[in-house]
Amino acid sequence: MARPARKSAAPTKPLRKKPVRIGTLDTAAVIGELRQLHEDAEDKEVGRMPADEELFGALLHLEANAGALKSEMARRQAAIARVRLWEYLREQADLHQAKAVEHARAAGAEWTDLAPALAVNTPSAAYNKAKRLQAAVLTDASRDGRPVRRTPEAVLEAERQAAAQAAAARRAEEEAARRYALLTPVAQRLLEHRAGLDDDGEVTYWLDQIAAVLPSCQTATQMVSLRTYVEAVVREMRKTERATGRPAVSTSEAGHAYAAAVEVVTG
Template sequence: MDSAAIIGKLRKLHEDAEDPEIGRMAADAELFQALLYLESHAAALKDDTARRTAAVQRVMLWEYLREQTDLHQAQAIEHARAAGAAWAELAPALAVNAPSAAYNKARRLKAAVLTDAATEDGPVRRTPEAVQKVEQQAAARAAAERRAQHDAARRHQLLAPVARRLIEHRQGLDDGDDVTYWLDQIASVLPNCQTPTQIVSLETYVAAVVRHLRKAEAANGRLAGMDTDAQLAYAAAAEVVP
């Protein structure tokens, strides 16, 4: 939400209504102070439509400000805990009477952070149990992503040398258009092949080279003009792709 732009429009309503104290209104970026001014000077708007529009916009901006407060308070709690603050120390700051109540309130505020992060299941219920479930799901997704990255790295260790040999000895491979095309694709992705997606692409290209070489081999009974190094590169590639 561009809160400053909305405040600017509300300021214009007061200017058009010739609010005599509009010069005292806070800057558009100072949301809280600007809202306090608009609230205390609502009577300056004489037109019913303008007054209704301004009031609805103020409702929306207070809601936005409340949501932002939850997010920033949750972050402050995380910083305090990281700095060694005990729940007993945080209880007065959170306007509760016991460490357990401070913990539970912090978990409810955490729900605001998780909701802001656009979880897959929509807004998170403000209970410690709901927050814990979402955090466990997030941890499981992160673990799965780490496993995928680890598997991709292992796959790259096997695939990259094979792809490199195909490029090094491409002159000895079949020079059909299909083989040439896929070798060009390998040559383009190989130098910067790091992400799982790039590694999958590289594997696809190597598999395509092997597939078309097999087709040529089946059609001709052999691969004409393939020297020993090219044969070894082809055999290595055939071992690492389906």
């Protein structure tokens, strides 16, 4: 009986499991530990070993002189450390090569120019390989930040999601800026006509908070505080109106200032 054909995963579908990665690693410290193993083994070539910060050169030297380690335990320890460092280099290579491709494209390079550098034969292959490299620097926002599947389709989808999120963030920032542009003059009018606002202590307290923050209201935190204080003034004045059954203002100017505050905090 023929086995049913196995369905391939959709090219945009995220990986089921989050891949294990080396991540952040103090490579100089690891190379330093390997250098010490060779010094302890009285390796005559250790003096020619590149500096701890020269990871690639140091790894090549350690590979060439692995036999200088006398004990099996030391050889095993050193070899495992080298495997880890090469894996770290592999991860970093994807990240930095993707950035290099991005810089080349920004400088006007065509995919035809990049094909030989990416060790492929056609512009389309260069494009596809570059997209796979980009998977190393992108995460899937819809899947708990998991790495993106290494297909051009998955990378394009992740880029679309990132662009949509950036656009939404810009819209939110623009809306916040619009609201705060309206808020400042409203807060100023409340202060100018505070004598006509109901003074039950709570209103006075929140107006004093507005007066304290308004002259230097520039940062996002200060703007949030200013809105909180204006909302508190409106809340307390409405509470007074419900309790007394009469308007919480005594002048028409104060009434206009109050109405503007209500509009800006509920709009």
